[in-house]
Amino acid sequence: MRMSDLTGDMDDGALEGAPTLIAHAAAVDHAARHSLDVSIDDFFVPDEGRLGERTRLALGRLLQALIDTVGGEVVGHAVRLLRAQGEEAKANALGRVDLLDRLRGPGVLCDRALMAELIGRVRQELMAGFMPAQAPEEPDRPSLINRMVQHPDRVLAQAALAVLTAESRRRAVREAGPLSRSDLPAELHHRLVWLIAAALREECLEVAGSQAALDRALAESAQRSLAAHDEGDRLEAAVMRLAAAVDARADELVDLMTESLGGRRVTLFAGLLAHALGIEYPLARDIVLDADGSRLWIALRALAFGREAIARIGVALIEADPRRDVERFADLLDTIMAVDTDAARESLSLLRLPVDFRAAIMDVERRAR
Template identity: 35%
Template sequence: MAVPFRDLPSAAARLLADAAAAGVAARQRVQAAVADIALPGPARLSDYQRAAVSRMAEGILLDLEGALARGIAERLGEHAPPVLVERETPIALPVLERAGLPHDVELVALLLRRATEHRLGRRLRRTGGPGPLEAILGDADVEIARAAAAVLTAEARRYDGFHDAALPLVDLPGELLHRLVWSVAAALRIELVQRDDLPAAAVDRAAAAAAQALLAGHDEAAGFDGRALALVRTLDRAGRLEDDAVADFAEGGQVAVTVAALAHRAALDPAGAWEMALDPAGSRLAVLLRAAGLGGEGAGRILAAWLVHPRDIGEIGEDLASLSEADAREATRLWRLDPAFRAAIQALA
């Protein structure tokens, strides 16, 4: 008969609990490996993608924990426990990891997009001369110059101290941030009430107020995607969003600006444009290029820059020549619908 944990010394109970958790984790690793092996080769995540997604997810949760911990400590005042002020070790992160929050589908999709975009941009980024954004910083059109400067400023936040991909909180979509903020606030609340024996009512008030203040200060337009779209619209109003300009951004490693331009020209939801643009096989990228009205030369430049295998570029280029813009736009029609309507269609189908 197994001995209940409560009848064991605390150290022994902790060891058995850790061993049980490790057993669960081992089974989960095997299940993940089986699922990964079952995928076709191009669909499998690379080691870089896995590591980058994991690192960025942890960074976002720690950033949120830090911001909320400071807000809660300010509101608790002299009653704030040292663990909340000093934060030598994460408080909420272990709770969130046990609950599986880093596996939020929308968060993982966004981080995977950022990791893929970063690697593609790094491969294409020019050295020894100004990139396409730097080239228009001194543009005679003041609005274009300001929009380009805003994009570059926002871009600087998207790297960590080692110049690896990062995703600052300002770049998170509002709905996703809302979900993450309240989850982290709840995790902090659980730990503070259970571990530090603080009054639940006081912690609840402080945590709710800190979360609401953090959410109130969020402005999606100030994020990188918002600024990239603002630049694209400014260029379009000036009649300067022609094929060569889009191809220049693509070849210069400005992946997000390129995708924003394609989404704008094709009148697509940006989420759909991202999904098609980063298709490793290239066929969905080709359909996106045609839906955006790019001619053969501009589309060919982007395919040649973004795809890895020359054979794929040649085959896709031949197929693209026979695809009309009208047919491409019809094929992407779903991504012109209201996002909630589209999600409902996809869920029910």
């Protein structure tokens, strides 16, 4: 381009585009201010509340995969229904919607329960992935889960096989691409499906064609996805069934839990802990993943775990989680062992209450302050 091209006369198209440029500049100014607000908020987030880089990246991949998977189910069937009715414009528009951008933009996905589940899932899988496998004391002995699969108790063996099957479906968080299923609890899967259907509807409101036909197609497609979802197939549900089938005695629990971590099966460790304490799996998972560790040490003392077992578990978790400090754990070990078993059990009594009851108690306490 020559300098004369830049300094020549103004054409009519430029005059017509001037208001658009002004509006765009105003929008950019607003976006810049919002970006600054976000940056300031991010700077003041305390370190303990900040997602690590690998967790953030894995969470982004999981969220994208979930939207692609569930959205793909809804869009694919809705497109077929619309094309069967001659609604080509609506069908084509559905396939072009960037669902993640549409849902993330207005903060629709900032759902506490959904994000808690996804963050917990990502962290448990990252922990398992970065946990060094421990060599078995007997090299020729099958792994814990394989011994359970071969167990003569049919209920236990089938429960163990269900865990292996669920593990094979659960894609590693470091991989990309769609999932075989959402693997979400039913309530969260339902919520996500309807959010996706609503987002698709809004994006196609201005497209030519019958809006009623689009609404019917989206509703039918969403209901089809909901009908196909079975939360009992989730890895976490399978692990809880296995823990119930094992129903470990106190003297068996130490070996089972330490060996499950040695085999990098964080979900099984959390499931055994949940069953032993009589709490829900998500809470047990949170206790295991919490870098502070205090709740886990109290829980293990409530189960009468000894010094060696707690030390082995602590070291395994420290090696898998850079947020944990081995020196702090070593300094704390004597204090952990000084906790009386009965006192530990009493301190955990609130955790055994239903999750909604606990939430209500905390809400009332917060309002009373």
